Amino acid sequence: MNRLIKYAAIVICLLQAACTTVVEQPVTKAEVQPKPVIIRPAQQKPIVVKPVQPTPPPDIRGFRQKTYATWYNILEHGNSTANGDIYDYYAMTAAHQNLPFGSQVRVRNLTTGRSIIVTINDRQTSPEIKLSTFAAQQLGVLSKAQPMVSIEGLSVKRAY
Amino acid sequence: MFRALILLILLSISHFAIAETISLDSFINSMVKEHGFNKKKLQQLFKKVKKKNSILKVMKRPGEAKPWYEYRKIFLTPDRIKEGAAFWRRHAKTLARAEKTYGVPVEIIVSIIGVETFYGKQFGKFRVIDSLYTLGFYYPRRADFFRKELKEFLLLTREEKLNPLKPLGSYAGAAGYGQFMPSSYRNYAVDFDHDGVRNLWNDVEDSIGSIANYLRHYSKSYGWKPNQPVIKATKVRSSAVSTLLGLEFKPQLTVRQLKQKGLLFATNKYDNHLGLLIDLKTEQGTLYWVGFNNFYMITRYNKSNRYAMAVYQLAQAIKASYNE
16 A cells, blocks of 8 residues: 555656656556556657547648558458557548548549548558548449549548 | 128128227227316317328338338438538537537437438428327227327327317328427427427427437436447357347347357447447448447337438438538
């Protein structure tokens, strides 16, 4: 108990001293046991302070890219995505190589001019944008061979 | 022998022919006995009520057997999405107040109004009393249900001091923006604009509040739970599909228990939530979801997975359009 209070005091001190650079220790199973949370020097990962309000989407205004569109396989419905969501056939979401999760982008079919808005919630290694099956259908690219699209980052003012 | 048979048939035919008048009489008598209505006045009222054959014809049509991917196209149209966002802007204050009071998200309320009546454009043109009378006395399969609603309608119009011949509604007797049946009206309608009457036929504020109240306070055991998920995609072990779909249609098992029965759900986040396995046909085959308590609440509006999914997806689309 004493130990716990001591550690809590250390945590508070550290928080006050280095408010933005405190490391959030990933909690593994071993650490959940009697040992209290260990604070490591503040060089590894910056802490992500979870606000009470939902995070606004990242501001990626000005982002532009021309690429091919691909889409999820039907068998991926129900899989975890890289940000911890669950992939849904009908969700207006997409996987992208490096755009931050929660980014909203307008994807335009360069053959027809049609466009949709999707939220990035998954990762992939190749530079194409990978759309949910339904988003691909809405955009009119489903089953097309290497459909060319443009991606445009949207501003933060849209509610997420 | 043969003659006796014919006689019997004739007798039974004439019996059917008079069945209606007998039961209307007994219906009126029970309204007099149990609810203190004036017999003469009720008899006079029912002289002005009409049997609508067009309603019986509609009921004979084969039910909506459309697969989900066809069904969703009826409701998820660009017009219904755009007008949903416009309805939201028009009634933003009332909708926000309903969300705050009952915890039901604005987009769900708007979507229900959109699916039910296209935001008040399709209220139905039948007199409610004609519909309920026709189905209560000439539609044997569900006559008991509709006679009960007819009783509720007479009680309702008496309580709200309305002329029972006036209100219009769908062919099934549902009325107003939210298409409430008379019994739901009596149990769940609220005077959300505080003008002293609960008016679901003309008053959009009362309708908005009443829909949210219905979802929130449906029963002792079930009601809308604020800030909880509606539905999430899942996989399921193929050998477990029929067991999981065969469970009673009520969220009684937790996700953890469903997993023990073969649900392959990608996260532990919702293990303590009650859920149901939902299957829907897409263009590319059947897919599965976990419907949570709030999904079940939407089915209390209309007991159909396709209906509840249409309401949910339209709600998401309206929200995206409103924010854009």
